[in-house]
Amino acid sequence: MDTTAHHESGHAGHATPVTYLRTYIFLIVMMFLTVAISRVPLGPFNNYFALAIALAKATAVVLFFMQVKYSTKLTWVWACLGFIWLFLLFGILGDYLTRAVLAAAGWAK
Numbered sequence: 459m460d461t462t463a464h465h466e467s468g469h470a471g472h473a474t475p476v477t478y479l480r481t482y483i484f485l486i487v488m489m490f491l492t493v494a495i496s497r498v499p500l501g502p503f504n505n506y507f508a509l510a511i512a513l514a515k516a517t518a519v520v521l522f523f524m525q526v527k528y529s530t531k532l533t534w535v536w537a538c539l540g541f542i543w544l545f546l547l548f549g550i551l552g553d554y555l556t557r558a559v560l561a562a563a564g565w566a567k
Contacts, residue, residue: 473525481522488515 488511495507521527526537 472528473522477522481518484518485515488518 492508492511495511496504498504500507520537524537526533
C-alpha cells in the first residue's frame with residue numbers, strides 16, 4: 459500500500475492538535491452564530507437554521523473529535539448505523555407521542 463500521498467497531505471492517519479484546535483474554533487464560531495441567528499426574527503425559519511448549525515456541529519464532533527474521518531471503513535459503518543438507529547428511535551417516539559389516547563371500554567377516566 460502506497461502511503462506517500464497520504465503523508466504528503468499532512469495527515470498521517472490520525473487527528474493532530476491543529477485539527478482539534480480548528481474544530482474547537484469552528485464549534486465556538488457556530489455557537490455564536492446560533493445565538494446571533496436566534497435573535498433575528500425569521501419566524502419558523504429560525505428552527506431550520508438552528509438545526510442546520512446543530513447538524514454541522516455534530517458532524518464536526520463525529521468526524522474530528524471522535525476521529526471517524528481517519529478511521530477504518532468498519533468504524534464508518536458503525537457510526538452510520540448509530541445515526542440510523544437514532545432516527546428510527548425518534549421516529550418511533552414521534553409516532554407514539556402523536557397518537558390519540560383512546561380509552562378502552564370499562565377503563566376509568
